[in-house]
Amino acid sequence: MTNWFEEQLDIDKGRALRIRTRKLLEKVRSDFQEIRVYETDAFGRMLVHDGVIMLTEFDEAHYHEMIAHVALVTHPSPRDILVVGGGDGGTLREVLRHPLVQSAHLCEIDPMVVEVCRKHFPGLAFSFNDPRVSLHFDDGAEFVKRHSAAFDVIFVDSSDPIGPAEVLFEKEFYHSMRSALKPGGIVITQSESFMYHAELIEKIAAFCRTIFPLYRYYYALVPTYPSGLIGFSFCSLGPDPLNDINPERIAALGRMRYYSAEIHRSAFTLPARAEEIFKD
Amino acid sequence: MTNWFEEQLDIDKGRALRIRTRKLLEKVRSDFQEIRVYETDAFGRMLVHDGVIMLTEFDEAHYHEMIAHVALVTHPSPRDILVVGGGDGGTLREVLRHPLVQSAHLCEIDPMVVEVCRKHFPGLAFSFNDPRVSLHFDDGAEFVKRHSAAFDVIFVDSSDPIGPAEVLFEKEFYHSMRSALKPGGIVITQSESFMYHAELIEKIAAFCRTIFPLYRYYYALVPTYPSGLIGFSFCSLGPDPLNDINPERIAALGRMRYYSAEIHRSAFTLPARAEEIFKD
Numbered sequence: 224m225t226n227w228f229e230e231q232l233d234i235d236k237g238r239a240l241r242i243r244t245r246k247l248l249e250k251v252r253s254d255f256q257e258i259r260v261y262e263t264d265a266f267g268r269m270l271v272h273d274g275v276i277m278l279t280e281f282d283e284a285h286y287h288e289m290i291a292h293v294a295l296v297t298h299p300s301p302r303d304i305l306v307v308g309g310g311d312g313g314t315l316r317e318v319l320r321h322p323l324v325q326s327a328h329l330c331e332i333d334p335m336v337v338e339v340c341r342k343h344f345p346g347l348a349f350s351f352n353d354p355r356v357s358l359h360f361d362d363g364a365e366f367v368k369r370h371s372a373a374f375d376v377i378f379v380d381s382s383d384p385i386g387p388a389e390v391l392f393e394k395e396f397y398h399s400m401r402s403a404l405k406p407g408g409i410v411i412t413q414s415e416s417f418m419y420h421a422e423l424i425e426k427i428a429a430f431c432r433t434i435f436p437l438y439r440y441y442y443a444l445v446p447t448y449p450s451g452l453i454g455f456s457f458c459s460l461g462p463d464p465l466n467d468i469n470p471e472r473i474a475a476l477g478r479m480r481y482y483s484a485e486i487h488r489s490a491f492t493l494p495a496r497a498e499e500i501f502k503d
Numbered sequence: 504m505t506n507w508f509e510e511q512l513d514i515d516k517g518r519a520l521r522i523r524t525r526k527l528l529e530k531v532r533s534d535f536q537e538i539r540v541y542e543t544d545a546f547g548r549m550l551v552h553d554g555v556i557m558l559t560e561f562d563e564a565h566y567h568e569m570i571a572h573v574a575l576v577t578h579p580s581p582r583d584i585l586v587v588g589g590g591d592g593g594t595l596r597e598v599l600r601h602p603l604v605q606s607a608h609l610c611e612i613d614p615m616v617v618e619v620c621r622k623h624f625p626g627l628a629f630s631f632n633d634p635r636v637s638l639h640f641d642d643g644a645e646f647v648k649r650h651s652a653a654f655d656v657i658f659v660d661s662s663d664p665i666g667p668a669e670v671l672f673e674k675e676f677y678h679s680m681r682s683a684l685k686p687g688g689i690v691i692t693q694s695e696s697f698m699y700h701a702e703l704i705e706k707i708a709a710f711c712r713t714i715f716p717l718y719r720y721y722y723a724l725v726p727t728y729p730s731g732l733i734g735f736s737f738c739s740l741g742p743d744p745l746n747d748i749n750p751e752r753i754a755a756l757g758r759m760r761y762y763s764a765e766i767h768r769s770a771f772t773l774p775a776r777a778e779e780i781f782k783d
Contacts, residue, residue, distance in 0.1 A: 237523030238520070238521070241520075241521055242518055243518070265513075282698075444698070446699070451732060482774075492769035493766075495759050
């Protein structure tokens with residue numbers, strides 16, 4: 224008998240990706256969500272929160288390389304890093320490839336995510352063992368509020384704006400992040416797909432422009448996410464990802480699965496209809 | 504009661520997009536395939552051949568603009584055009600935006616496709632009424648074989664390499680197309696997704712390089728296709744889409760839904776893992 228997992232995120236909108244599963248490796252309920260891990264035929268292992276795909280082994284590198292490296296080769300001296308969410312360890316893995324990084328704090332609300340990923344995704348969660356890492360099990364919004372001029376780059380590696388991550392898509396949180404940045408700092412946030420979530424992105428871009436001197440939006444191709452891609456907000460107190468790239472640092476990364484100097488640049492080029500979202 | 508359509512193309516590989524349908528507007532069996540038209544909630548009207556999504560109103564422009572304009576702003580004088588397949592009229596619609604085009608031949612194997620699309624997709628099929636268009640209901644491979652030095656650009660707007668379109672993915676057909684091109688001509692072919700079909704694309708790229716002096720691969724984002732994107736082979740007897748662009752002709756197109764001068768260029772930039780496909 225074969226089993227199919229069906230992505231729940233956009234069921235109400237009339238679209239859903241189905242993925243054949245070989246085995247359910249884990250199913251636990253934490254204080255925040257139901258967490259599952261499947262073995263699939265097409266995408267390797269797959270992490271699911273409340274019926275929504277978080278990552279698969281097939282394409283997690285696309286997301287994690289793109290959330291991390293664009294800011295880290297742009298900031299002149301990224302030493303102190305905060306990741307909000309990202310309990311799987313994938314974003315941290317990419318952050319730690321940069322030798323300039325001296326401290327990497329990860330603030331994950333749900334300890335069970337880290338526990339499950341240590342067990343089933345060692346290729347991501349090994350990053351927790353790096354001596355530069357400090358793990359905090361806390362509410363990301365509260366954690367950020369308690370810090371001032373502390374981080375060079377903040378990554379918000381969140382799930383979608385329903386459930387525990389909803390507050391991470393609000394203007395107030397972006398204000399807190401600005402205060403938590405050191406001068407010249409950068410914030411990168413998971414910002415959904417311009418194909419399906421134009422209204423949400425328009426709202427985020429509008430308030431970001433009132434908070435940060437520079438706002439840009441870029442994307443990565445991730446076939447197992449709705450519409451096959453996901454976007455990121457690039458909010459900066461100074462450095463510009465299109466003009467302040469550090470080519471030596473890109474070269475030092477070596478061969479990546481997704482990221483390259485060319486992709487860095489083209490990821491900011493959107494189809495004509497998506498450019499409309501960002502018109503004033 | 505709600506009904507869901509399930510894309511059949513990659514069921515055996517363990518992945519499938521499901522789309523909620525409001526109404527089945529048409530279901531006919533031609534000599535070649537079963538053709539359906541649905542009204543959907545998320546993507547407007549949707550054309551389906553043998554259980555495989557051909558196009559939806561939501562994203563058909565992404566595909567049709569990208570198959571057509573990249574070659575037509577690169578070729579110095581695209582006067583005589585052939586479209587193989589494309590019985591919906593969408594590629595023709597984009598081709599005819601170029602005033603340099605004097606004749607546009609469309610060779611579609613299945614007259615029923617044209618009939619169904621005239622009825623349900625007037626926004627695409629109106630292009631058949633243009634006086635520059637000649638419609639041929641014929642086998643594309645045979646039609647091409649009968650022509651020599653006849654076309655400036657050939658577009659192969661085919662379905663996937665199973666069923667009637669299989670021969671359009673073979674080396675012999677590309678040889679015939681080269682002979683059917685005028686000097687300096689260009690061939691563009693639908694060439695699947697680099698995310699899922701690396702082997703097929705590697706094969707096509709390899710034989711194209713033995714037939715054409717210049718081969719490049721580019722892509723368009725199409726959320727309702729597997730992996731959310733589709734690629735095209737750019738095979739040329741001379742003009743280079745990265746160096747011989749005609750900016751005035753791009754400007755003359757006006758505002759497109761997907762295509763722009765910036766997208767033209769970035770569409771050739773592939774993620775690192777996809778670049779591997781094209782290494783010698």
